[in-house]
Amino acid sequence: PVTIHRGDYRPPEWQVPDVALDFALGIEETRVSAALSVQRTTDGPAPLLLRGDGLTPAAVRVDGEVWNDWRMDGSDLIVDLGERTAAVVEIDTVVNPAANTQLMGLYASNDMLCTQCEAEGFRRITFHPDRPDVLSRYRVRMAGDKTRFPILLSNGNCIDRGEGDGGTHWALWEDPWPKPSYLFALVAGDLVANRDSFTTMSGRTVELGIWVRAGDEDRTGHAMQALKNSMRWDEEVYGREYDLDLFNIVAVGDFNMGAMENKGLNIFNTRYILADPDTATDMDYDGVEGVVAHEYFHNWSGNRVTCRDWFQLSLKEGFTVYRDQCFSADMGSAAVKRIEDVRLLRAAQFPEDAGPLAHPIRPDSFQEISNFYTATVYNKGAEIIRMMATMVGPERFRKGTDLYFERHDGEAATCEDFVRAIEDGAGIDLQQFRRWYEQAGTPRLKLSLVEEAGQWSLDIVQTVPPTPGQPEKQPMMMPLRLAAFAMDGSGAHLADTLVTISGATQRIALGRFAVRPALSVNRGFSAPVIVDFARAPGELAWLAAHDDDPFARYEALQQLMLDTLVAAVSGKDRDPQTVIDAVAQTLSGRAADPAFVAEAVLLPSEAFIGDQMLTVDPDAIRRERLALQAAIGAALESEWRAILDGAAPPATDLSRGAKGGRRLRGVALAYLAATGMDDAAALAFRVFSQADGMTERQAALATLAHGDSDERAHALDIFYQRYRDNPLVLDKWFQVQAWSVRPDTVDAVRALAQHPDFTLTNPNRVRALYGALTGNQAAFHQADGAGYRLIADLVIALDPKNPQTAARMIPPLGRWKRFDERRQALMKAELERILAQPGLSRDTTEQASKSLL
Ligand code: B3K
Ligand code: ZN
Numbered sequence: 087p088v089t090i091h092r093g094d095y096r097p098p099e100w101q102v103p104d105v106a107l108d109f110a111l112g113i114e115e116t117r118v119s120a121a122l123s124v125q126r127t128t129d130g131p132a133p134l135l136l137r138g139d140g141l142t143p144a145a146v147r148v149d150g151e152v153w154n155d156w157r158m159d160g161s162d163l164i165v166d167l168g169e170r171t172a173a174v175v176e177i178d179t180v181v182n183p184a185a186n187t188q189l190m191g192l193y194a195s196n197d198m199l200c201t202q203c204e205a206e207g208f209r210r211i212t213f214h215p216d217r218p219d220v221l222s223r224y225r226v227r228m229a230g231d232k233t234r235f236p237i238l239l240s241n242g243n244c245i246d247r248g249e250g251d252g253g254t255h256w257a258l259w260e261d262p263w264p265k266p267s268y269l270f271a272l273v274a275g276d277l278v279a280n281r282d283s284f285t286t287m288s289g290r291t292v293e294l295g296i297w298v299r300a301g302d303e304d305r306t307g308h309a310m311q312a313l314k315n316s317m318r319w320d321e322e323v324y325g326r327e328y329d330l331d332l333f334n335i336v337a338v339g340d341f342n343m344g345a346m347e348n349k350g351l352n353i354f355n356t357r358y359i360l361a362d363p364d365t366a367t368d369m370d371y372d373g374v375e376g377v378v379a380h381e382y383f384h385n386w387s388g389n390r391v392t393c394r395d396w397f398q399l400s401l402k403e404g405f406t407v408y409r410d411q412c413f414s415a416d417m418g419s420a421a422v423k424r425i426e427d428v429r430l431l432r433a434a435q436f437p438e439d440a441g442p443l444a445h446p447i448r449p450d451s452f453q454e455i456s457n458f459y460t461a462t463v464y465n466k467g468a469e470i471i472r473m474m475a476t477m478v479g480p481e482r483f484r485k486g487t488d489l490y491f492e493r494h495d496g497e498a499a500t501c502e503d504f505v506r507a508i509e510d511g512a513g514i515d516l517q518q519f520r521r522w523y524e525q526a527g528t529p530r531l532k533l534s535l536v537e538e539a540g541q542w543s544l545d546i547v548q549t550v551p552p553t554p555g556q557p558e559k560q561p562m563m564m565p566l567r568l569a570a571f572a573m574d575g576s577g578a579h580l581a582d583t584l585v586t587i588s589g590a591t592q593r594i595a596l597g598r599f600a601v602r603p604a605l606s607v608n609r610g611f612s613a614p615v616i617v618d619f620a621r622a623p624g625e626l627a628w629l630a631a632h633d634d635d636p637f638a639r640y641e642a643l644q645q646l647m648l649d650t651l652v653a654a655v656s657g658k659d660r661d662p663q664t665v666i667d668a669v670a671q672t673l674s675g676r677a678a679d680p681a682f683v684a685e686a687v688l689l690p691s692e693a694f695i696g697d698q699m700l701t702v703d704p705d706a707i708r709r710e711r712l713a714l715q716a717a718i719g720a721a722l723e724s725e726w727r728a729i730l731d732g733a734a735p736p737a738t739d740l741s742r743g744a745k746g747g748r749r750l751r752g753v754a755l756a757y758l759a760a761t762g763m764d765d766a767a768a769l770a771f772r773v774f775s776q777a778d779g780m781t782e783r784q785a786a787l788a789t790l791a792h793g794d795s796d797e798r799a800h801a802l803d804i805f806y807q808r809y810r811d812n813p814l815v816l817d818k819w820f821q822v823q824a825w826s827v828r829p830d831t832v833d834a835v836r837a838l839a840q841h842p843d844f845t846l847t848n849p850n851r852v853r854a855l856y857g858a859l860t861g862n863q864a865a866f867h868q869a870d871g872a873g874y875r876l877i878a879d880l881v882i883a884l885d886p887k888n889p890q891t892a893a894r895m896i897p898p899l900g901r902w903k904r905f906d907e908r909r910q911a912l913m914k915a916e917l918e919r920i921l922a923q924p925g926l927s928r929d930t931t932e933q934a935s936k937s938l939l
Contacts, residue, residue: 087453087928092397098220099132100124103264105222107212111230111274113194114184119176120212122222126171134165134175136213139191139206143213144178163213177213186210187847187887195340196299198275199235200353202346205396205455208267218393219498221264228272229256235274237297241265241349243332261349263329264496266392271348273297273336280306284314284328287321292328296359297336305360308371308740309335312378319379319413324487326386335359335378339813342849342890343459344377347384354381357814357850363737363779365815368745370780375417380410391491394498396455400447400523401501403459404467408475411468418742421636422681428611428637431469432694435461436528436616440697442900442939444526444553448501453932456890462526469614470522474505476565476612477586478512486511518563518588526553529562531587533619535602542570542596542603546587554939563588564613569635570596570603573628582609582635604629606638623649623664630668630686636679640686643668647714648690652698654710662714666721673725681746684753689715692863702904708827708864712760719757726754730773737779745781752785759789767795774801784818791822816843817854824858824865831865832872839880846884849891856880860898867905871912874899878916881930882923889927896920896930900937914938 102122110117124134138161146153148167153175155166167173186193191210192201201211209216226240232255238247242261249255277297284292294313296306313335320326330350341355358377361370387409388402415423438444438461445458447467452458475483489511490504501523509516532547546566550559564587570580578599585594596603604625608617626649629642646665653660669687676683692711696702719726730751735744755773759766767790774786774797787805790798802819809815820843824835838844838855845851856877860866866873877895884892902913920926920934 087931089451089453091451095395097127098215098217099128100126100134100215102215102220102222106225109228109272111199111228111235114182116181116183116192118179118181118212121174121176122214123174124172131169134167135215136163136165137209137216138162138213139210141179141213144180147176148173179212181211188890189340189342189888195338200273200336200338201271202342202353203270204268204346208270214267216267218266218268218395221266221498223264224261224270226259226272227256228274229254230274237275237277239273239334239336239351241271241351242330263349265349265389269349269389271351271353278303280310282310284317286327288327293332295334297334298359302360305362308361309359309374309378312375313382315417316379316382316413319416320383328385340848345381347381347388349389352381360814365780365812367781367784368748371740376410376414379413380406383409386491391494392498394500397448398500399458400463400467401499401504403464404447405471407464407468408471419681422685424610424637425640425685431465431614433691435465436697437901438462439526439528442554442937443897446524446526448523454928456929457893457932466614473565473613474508478514482512521560521562525550525559526556527551527559529615531615531617533607533617535605540598542599544594544596544605546592548587548590561588561590564615567609567612569606569609571632572599573604574601576600606633606635609635609638611637627664627668631671636682643672643686644690648695648698651690651695651710651714655703655706662717666718669718670722676750679746680750681742684746684749687753696863701906704864704867712827715757715760716762719761726758729754734782748781751782755785755789759792767793767797771797771801788822788825791826792828794828817850820851820854821858824855825862831862832868832876835859836876846887852884852891856895866898867909874913874916878920881920885927885930889929893929893933896933896937
């Protein structure tokens, strides 16, 4: 495979100011005629390189004449235009959407046609430079059968439509905004819309449409509200107004990712559009809101200002994730949102940064760009933007982003452009801060408190670990929010303070305290780092109860739980009483903020416990975590029962209080069930049966799925019969079984893969079953290697159909270095078995071979 390097970037030799596309639509055969008006940017002649993937040119014309000066270079088309500086190049291609199982380019999903072009899918529709720094105005004509495709959509505005021969009709769409090919979209199918409108800050009316299959329209209300809220929020917080008269969203059932921000025509995984109380959990609702916002925000951070090349992906993704995080924080509880974001970062990004696939948020090289839509580029990328915002404060950050949009509107920009705009607009020197774009690896801050004559200071030693290709690291610049409290009742207090860390070692004065102060550090997770700071359980418990920052209270309780669990796993006796008391104390505040309490009292995940250990022992972690869960469940039984005794808020009530109440009930049920009490299964079954919505129903089902009661089988059956025709809910049925802590889960997953409702052609279903398994640490790492084998079998079977989704299943196998020798050997053997497959995709080859290093 060819490795592409960031340093090799060269500007395009040809620009394509205009693209005209003509589609004759068919599920099994779609004919595409493309007319590219090209303009040379170089002084002398240069061949026109048009990328293709799986295409054959049926005809090539230049300025209306049949043209023979072209050749294929692999799958690309090279057209020799001689001395010409401009030309209209016309190319005809034919594609088969029904056979497109990769779900890149033009494909069929449930009898409709849709596209996915980011990053390099446009070249599967027609020949084109297909690089993000080539921006064009698009004019799209499409024609097709009226009954099969009553709805014809593309980017921009529909400027004409009419009837054709033989029961066909056509539509002509024009997008006035120049865009890169990855933002092109087309949809044709039998769809119905939830329509609404939005009046922008300057008084323009925008027609909004959310397009779904007939029968699903009643489940689009939440997405529509989220869209309107996002549009208003971007005006108020960033001064960004929508720029077309039309904004359409289409939901499709088969989709590789969450959604796609195509200009004026977002295409979504149904999972992030459809929601009603009977079928979607509160978390699903939040997912819809967050992804709708994310894609909408891309209209400015991504579309109006796009990326120069794919190494700059975090320019649009990191910034847009940061924007959607702030939006969701504003719509709900900021503290809970921050906890969720940090939990995700630790679960998905920290392991990536610590493993063989570690890369900077702006990678230096890749073989297949699809492999770089990672938690690092997205979520660590968002943390980097957040740090800049934290260091300069909201007003100055806004000046920086205003300058960024003003300078680069209509351009394909770089991460460097963004940093410079923040420097100039906000007035800050980010020279050293740029290392966050260059260096991979999670920085570690080792902290110690020192005292001299009653004056206390904090000593910080910063290290950035070596990562593949980067043996030596320089210290990073980061904002660290801290506070210090006297636990002796003297009232001495260092109030919330923001310091900038930049050295390998640094000392920070905390002030005068009679005894060692309780330090609250990295408040709000101001920097995406690992803090290494030994603290007594009593100090952590005190902070969990008294810190004035809710995120810091959460962190203190988590650290206390983590210390207790790690000690237990390492065979040290650690009395759970401090944890139990701290949980009880936190629970006493549940009336004020049940959502926060529900998050705070959850035990750290098995994977996160494993991340604290040199060699992960999945079985001991499972055992000790369940034991602590049972101890807390039993000790606080009356609290948990009291939470469950009250009536559940009606499922249609989506207020913060109601959602928080339901979340806490789910946690209470899990704690009670963990005790193995006689009535636990009956209790969970009662919650399951009485549930008036999916949040309670799924929580109860997941709890039952861990055990082996009769109620378990009964509930799974009821759930299946009730929802077998609803793909998104059926995903949950697969998922809860793959999450189970039962010892036979790997066998269960293997059996479920043979279930008539399981299919490899739907990425949601694959993730629901196999993705859940890789998230189930003790099951995936089952000592005999059966979990590894199952995932490798999946990758091998899926790769020929959908390499992008197959390759995404590999990273869990790449974490072998963290496990014992036996497991290491088993994991590596599976990676090698994958690599030995003939005809393996570039996606899977890159992930599997890098995972072995
Ligand atoms: N920009 C899309 C990513 C799609 C990439 C698929 N290989 C989703 C998003 O981040 O909004
Ligand atoms: Zn995005």
